[in-house]
Amino acid sequence: MADPLGRAGARIEATLGGSWRWITQDSGEALFGAGIAAAIFIGLEGLLLLARRLLPVGADGWRGIARGLVDRTLTIFLIAVALDGATHAVAPPGPLLRLVDNLFTIAVAVQGALWLRELVLGLVRRRADASPDDARALGSAMGVITVLVNVVVWLLAAILILDNLGVNVTALVAGLGVGGIAIGLAAQGIFSDLFAALAILFDRPFRVGDVISYGTSTGTVEHIGLKTTRIRALSGEQLVMANTKLLEQQVANLRRIEERRVVLNFGIIYQTPPAVLEALPGELQRLVEQVADTRFDRAVFTGFGASSLDFELVFFVTVPDLAVMLAARQAVGFAIVRRFAELGVDFAYPTQTSFTAAPDGRLVDPTQISERRPG
Structure with a gap:
């Protein structure tokens, strides 16, 4: 089996020899290809120069991310693009064409890794710059994020380069997958x-x-x-x-919280006149609307309780501050107490009336017995 170094030297010699023969024997086509490559390179450099003028250093937001991508553009990548473009206009010998293709593959993989890294980290920094609190929180995380991004993008670039150069990367990818699973299981909590x-x-x-x-x-x-x-x-x-x-x-x-909801449930005695009962929702709405920073929602009769006629009052405090809500709830509660006192409405509380049974089984109100008892 031939020495690998010897095979590599033979390929380099064949490439250089074939390229020299093409340049000397078909110099017109070679000069034409060189001119096309130079024109493409100059055009790309001009676009980068224009982008640098339109995107100042230190720009924020998407302009800053775009400026970072421009600054991370490599000259070797521009040269590879120019040479690859020239090979589509002329017909260089096979060894030179393969050399240009390999150079283009490596340059694209490396440049793509640099751009992807800059884009991801730029998005992270942009997210952090939106809030000083987020910037402080991301300060300790940026180191870990940078390491993770570097490992991922450069692994992808290396696999892409090796695959395009004819190396069988199946075993490498499988090994990385098994290793990643092992690391993930060991540090899944972290x-x-x-x-x-x-x-x-x-x-x-x-x-x-x-x-x-x-x-x-x-x-x-x-x-x-x-x-x-x-x-x-x-x-x-x-x-x-x-x-x-x-x-x-x-x-x-x-x-x-944009606004706070307050619910007040209360009951009044069964002896309250029906006309007063019907007027209570309107009275409650008027009391709520007199308190600042409140929005009335509803005041309704909810049911017949064991010892009370039950009502529910719901309103919103339009200021999110907790202290404002507590003050508004207190003001509404005090206003209800004062207004009920003016209307003669009594709040209900649990009560129970006991009756005494007569010898024949009839229920006897003890208050009536005491009233008929002689003095």
Whole structure:
């Protein structure tokens, strides 16, 4: 079996020799191809120069991402594109054509990896720049994200290059798959919390500083880390929750409340006149509308209770602040008490009347017996 180095040297010699013969024997076609390659290269360089002028350094948003892609464009990639374009206009010898194709494949794979890396990291940075809190939270995660992105894009680039150069990458891909499964099983808890942290940072169900409620706990988010989220409970202690466990629960973001709903249920005595009963919904609506930052919803009779005629009053406080809601609810409650006192309406409370049975089984009201008893 021939020496691999010898085979490589023979191929290089054949390529150089064939290319030199083509240049010397068909110099017109060679010069024409070189001119086309030079024109394509100059045109691409001109486009990059124009893009740099239109996209200033330090631009934010999508313009900043586009500027990063332009800055990561390699000159060798432009040369490979120019040479590949020239080979479609002229007919170079086979060894030179294969050399240009291999160079183009390698350049495209490397350039694609650089562009993909810059695009992903640019999107992450753009997401973080939208909020200072997110930027602080992503600060510790950027290192891990960068490593993961580098590993993925360069592995893909290497596999693409080897495959296009004729190397059988089936065994390599299979080995990477088995290794990835083993690593994933060994560190599935860590990766679960890591991806949960990224989901929190990108999907933004809550941010640092938001007041959230989950399970039986309520508190303010202080820090979103790679593995845990730290929450300051209302009672003062710090709660540490794994990101995966936190996202498995229903989380209520209290900071995003736009308005608060207040429900007041009360009952009045059965002795209330029907005309007063019918007027109560209108009276309750008027009382609510007199309180600032409130929006009346409904006041309705809900049923006959054991000791009361039951009503339900529902209104909204249009300011999300909890203190405003508590003050409005108190103001409405006090107004109801004052107005009921003016109307002579009594609130109901649990009562029970006892009757005494006479010898013949008839029920006797004890108050009537005491009234008939001689003094």
